[in-house]
Amino acid sequence: MRVKDETKRLAIVENTLDIVFEKGIAGIKMSVLAKRVGISPSTLYVYFKTKEDLIHSIATSLLKQMSKNQESALASESTFELKFRAKWINxxxxxxxxxxxxxxxxxxxxxPYFDKKSSKVWEYNKKVKNELFNExxxxxxxxxxxxxxxxxxMSGTAKQIIGLVKxxxxxxxxxxxxLYFSLVWDALKR
Amino acid sequence: MRVKDETKRLAIVENTLDIVFEKGIAGIKMSVLAKRVGISPSTLYVYFKTKEDLIHSIATSLLKQMSKNQESALASESTFELKFRAKWINxxxxxxxxxxxxxxxxxxxxxPYFDKKSSKVWEYNKKVKNELFNExxxxxxxxxxxxxxxxxxMSGTAKQIIGLVKxxxxxxxxxxxxLYFSLVWDALKR
Amino acid sequence: MRVKDETKRLAIVENTLDIVFEKGIAGIKMSVLAKRVGISPSTLYVYFKTKEDLIHSIATSLLKQMSKNQESALASESTFELKFRAKWINxxxxxxxxxxxxxxxxxxxxxPYFDKKSSKVWEYNKKVKNELFNExxxxxxxxxxxxxxxxxxMSGTAKQIIGLVKxxxxxxxxxxxxLYFSLVWDALKR
Amino acid sequence: MRVKDETKRLAIVENTLDIVFEKGIAGIKMSVLAKRVGISPSTLYVYFKTKEDLIHSIATSLLKQMSKNQESALASESTFELKFRAKWINxxxxxxxxxxxxxxxxxxxxxPYFDKKSSKVWEYNKKVKNELFNExxxxxxxxxxxxxxxxxxMSGTAKQIIGLVKxxxxxxxxxxxxLYFSLVWDALKR
DNA sequence: CATGAATGAGCCTTCATTCAT
DNA sequence: TATGAATGAAGGCTCATTCAT
Known part of the structure; x- marks a missing residue:
């Protein structure tokens, strides 16, 4: 695969995320997506077998990224609270x-794109354990x-806060x- | 003259909620919806002008219901914590x-059904104030x-908990x- | 049939003519027609068996009227030119x-409403002779x-003139x- | 890449004219039109955005053609009557x-397809002047x-004659x- | 007779996908 | 690989007409 192609693939993914953000997942239309990327609709099918495949590929890849982010080293903070804080802020x-x-x-x-096959990927994501909590x-x-x-x-509060920030x-x-973290900490600290 | 059946309108709304729950909002197909309700597709258009109207009507009505629920009197608990607890459990x-x-x-x-017009309804919903917090x-x-x-x-934690319960x-x-409430309370109590 | 009903029938016909004038014959919609008349769509079917029947009835009745108008006595003008003039102005x-x-x-x-059946009526209309021309x-x-x-x-010129007047x-x-008549007369007089 | 076939566009227009001639403008059904042209209904939408667009495009293009025909040079006949005759026979x-x-x-x-926008095109058509009349x-x-x-x-008589010929x-x-022209000429000559 | 709810047939249109170059 | 034309399948919606009161 040539470099040029990988760029195109990325552009497709990027634009798909944008569309979903603007119009919702139901707003993905192959022809519109193609136009935004600046290619022909049929070229989309060179990179992704079907629309379903496009969505599934993106989802799988994003889930992997997210797991990776979660697992990412948590800095070497001195106290537990600081480590926990770093995690939450992350x-x-x-x-x-x-x-x-x-x-x-x-x-x-x-x-409707989330079906049995997909859910396996999702289940996997859920299993990622958290050493920090044990500690x-x-x-x-x-x-x-x-x-x-x-x-x-942790996540409920964070999600709401980000929503309100947005x-x-x-x-x-x-x-x-x-301030926000102090609330979370008060909730969870012994 | 046949008389308009208010039950039918409710059935349409109910089935729409079910479909969205099962298949997502993109899964609303007028013909499928009609079949589930047990009426002809064209009958849907007696009750709702268009598919868009159907969705918008339901959303608006639900938002009103929700506001009402939030405003509903919170019993006459003795202490503030108990009142707050009642609210959260509600x-x-x-x-x-x-x-x-x-x-x-x-x-x-x-x-894509949520556009400018709709957002006004939504903004209204946001303005519902909370006397309890002041107290x-x-x-x-x-x-x-x-x-x-x-x-x-309150809501972030509750949402996540319900998600995990489900x-x-x-x-x-x-x-x-x-236990769950104690965490919320620890987060917010002085 | 009561008087009241005949009024309603007339109102239906009148409104149909109006609609056709405004939107064309393709613009006749039974529900819209009913609303303009101020009755229920189903009431239309008390007076006319189908939409086709409505149109056919109106056409037939109008053709009769028109023939009658053409046959109508031509006053007792003295000279032929005056008689002919009266006819044209009529x-x-x-x-x-x-x-x-x-x-x-x-x-x-x-x-599409003008089919074989209808054309018979039309043929009949064409046969109306004109004694005046013989004279x-x-x-x-x-x-x-x-x-x-x-x-x-006669009619070609008249139609165009009226069109331009409108x-x-x-x-x-x-x-x-x-002036207009003088042209027609110059064309046809010996 | 398959190449767009201009013949196809013409075939669509041609068949539309035929349909309107046979069934009236209300008889234009996109599916029937497609079948007559020998293409898929959806292919129609490659060439015309909507049914309305199809009709409007044809009308506009025909009006242009007609204007052009009217303006077309009228041969170099010797006398005015012959020039006028050529024009009328044209x-x-x-x-x-x-x-x-x-x-x-x-x-x-x-x-109903003739609305405000369309009428502008029509107005333009009316303005075509006639040098010949001045002469x-x-x-x-x-x-x-x-x-x-x-x-x-000129046109009223011609239209009626053609109608009767048909x-x-x-x-x-x-x-x-x-003979026909002699009548027209008698009407208009001094 | 009068009505408005209900409907089936059918129309316009969209869109993911394939074809042919 | 890249493309735009072409398409089949399906969806939303309209409308003449019938039903049930």
């Missing part, structure tokens, strides 16, 4: 900087609740972030 | 018992943070609920 | 005052050309009419 | 040989009447044409 930033990717996955999970519970600084709950508080109802300056 | 129950309705609104907001801050039992943050923690990863027995 | 007036009726017939003749030729004041030609010049390009005052 | 021939085109325009002007009046061989009247007599009531041999 999540917050991810949601902020990858809104299109996150949005794509959210919509995909509820679309916190063992050191008795985190409440003794299961991973799901911890993650629910709507212009909240800001994300240093102080605000400190 | 939210939790709403998300649990109206998953289809909530799902419809979530999908609608990101679909909590004045009595100095809630942290002195703005409504958006409080709501972010996936079978969390349970909703009395003890669990107590 | 035609001119008819076209002017019955534009909707004439328009309906014109459109009907080219529509003119016998008295050797009209050129010795057949009825069709005479009628072609568009505001010609006027119909006494002097103008005299 | 008109007669046009009506005879382009009955479908003329019929299309006639029906279009009274159909005739100046040379004092034509009566001193305005263009509209002259045109009314119905088999008149013939168009050399002698007949001479």
């Amino acid at each position: 999540l917050l930033n991810f949601l902020l900087n990858h809104e299109k990717e996150v949005n794509f996955i959210d919509q995909w999970k509820q679309s 916190g519970r063992e050191k008795e600084v985190l409440k003794d609740v299961n991973d799901f709950i911890i993650y629910a508080v 709507q212009g109802d909240l800001s994300l300056d240093k102080n605000s972030i400190d | 939210l939790l129950n709403f998300l649990l018992n109206h998953e289809k309705e909530v799902n419809f609104i979530d999908q609608w907001k990101q679909s 909590g801050r004045e009595k100095e039992v809630l942290k002195d943070v703005n409504d958006f943050i409080i709501y972010a923690v 996936q079978g990863d969390l349970s909703l027995d009395k003890n669990s609920i107590d | 035609l001119l007036n008819f076209l002017l005052n019955h534009e909707k009726e004439v328009n309906f017939i014109d459109q009907w003749k080219q529509s 003119g030729r016998e008295k050797e004041v009209l050129k010795d050309v057949n009825d069709f030609i005479i009628y072609a010049v 568009q505001g390009d010609l006027s119909l005052d006494k002097n103008s009419i005299d | 008109l007669l021939n046009f009506l005879l040989n382009h009955e479908k085109e003329v019929n299309f325009i006639d029906q279009w002007k009274q159909s 005739g009046r100046e040379k004092e061989v034509l009566k001193d009447v305005n263009d509209f009247i002259i045109y009314a007599v 119905q088999g009531d008149l013939s168009l041999d050399k002698n007949s044409i001479d």
Whole structure:
């Protein structure tokens, strides 16, 4: 595969994310997508077998990226709270900087394109464990609740905050972030 | 003269919610919807002018319902914490018992059917104020943070929990609920 | 049949003519017609068996009226030219005052509603003879050309004039009419 | 890449004219048209954006053609009468040989497809002036009447004659044409 | 007779995909 | 590989007509 082609593939993916962000997953039209990318509709089929394949490919690849991000080293902070904080802020930033990717996955999970085959990929994603939570519970600084709950508080809060930031109802300056995290921490710390 | 059956309108709405829940908003096909309701496709157009009108009508009506639910009196609990708890559990129950309705609104907001006109309805919904939060801050039992943050923690956590419950990863027995709320309360109490 | 009903029938016919005049014969929609008349669509079917029947009935009845008008006594003018003039002006007036009726017939003749059955009615209409033309030729004041030609010049010119009058390009005052007729007369007089 | 076939566009137009001639403008059904042309219904939309566009395009193009025909040089006949005769016979021939085109325009002007936008095109058509008429009046061989009247007599008579010829009531041999023109000339000559 | 709800037939149009170059 | 023309399948919607009161 030549370099030129890989660029084109990326452009297709990028534009798909944009379209989904603007119009929803139901708004993906092959001809419109092609026009945005600047190629012919039939050329799309050189890179992706069908529309379903396009969507499925993007979703799978995004899920891998996201897992990778989550697993990414958590800096070498001194205290647990600082490590946990880094983790949460990492999540917050991810949601902020990858809104299109996150949005794509959210919509995909509820679309007709998400079927049995897809769900396997999704299940896999769910299994990614979190060493950090174990550490916190063992050191008795985190409440003794299961991973799901911890993650629910972390991500639920983060998602809502980002949503409100996007709507212009909240800001994300240093102080605000400190405040937001303090709430999450108060919820989970022992 | 045959008389217009209000039951029929309700059946149409109900089946639309079901379809969106099962297949996503892109899965609404007028002919399929009609078959599920047990009427002719053209009869749909007696009750709703177009497909767009159908979706917009449902969304508008659901938003009204939701606002009403949120405003509903919160019992006469003795302490503030109990009142707040009642409010949060009300939210939790709403998300649990109206998953289809909530799902419809979530999908609608990101679909091509959500346009400028629709967003006005949505903006209205956002303005619903919360007396309870004021009371909590004045009595100095809630942290002195703005409504958006409080709501972010409340609803973000609740949404995630319900999602995990639906996936079978969390349970909703009395003890669990107590636990979940304690986290929320720890996050927000002063 | 009661009087009330006959009024309604007339109203239906009248409104049909209006619609055809405004939107063309393809613009007849039973529901719209009903609304204009101020009755229910189904009531239309009390007076006319089908849409086709409605159109056919109107056409037939109009053709009868028109024949009658043509046959109508031509006053007792002294000279042949005056008689002929009266006849032509009668035609001119008819076209002017019955534009909707004439328009309906014109459109009907080219529509899918004009089929074999209908054409019989039309043929009949064509056969209406014109005693006047015979008289003119016998008295050797009209050129010795057949009825069709005479009628072609008379009606062709009249139709065009009325068309131009309707568009505001010609006027119909006494002097103008005299002028217009003088052309027709010059064409046909011996 | 398959290449766009201009023949196809012409075939579509041709068949549309035929259909309108046979069934009226209301008889245009995209599926039937496609079948007659020998293509798929969706292929029609490669050449014309919508049905309305198809009709409007044809009308506009025909009006241009017609204007052009009218403007076409009128041979270099010696006398004015011969020039005028050539002009009229040109008109007669046009009506005879382009009955479908003329019929299309006639029906279009009274159909729901003829709206404000269209009427502009039509107005333009009306403005085409006639040098010939000026010449005739100046040379004092034509009566001193305005263009509209002259045109009314010319075209009104021609239209009726062609109509009768089509119905088999008149013939168009050399002698007949001479006769018909003599009437027109008698009407207009000084 | 009068009505408005209900419907089936059919039309216009879109769109993912394939064809032919 | 790249393309734009071509298409079949399907979807939204209209409208004349009938039903049931």
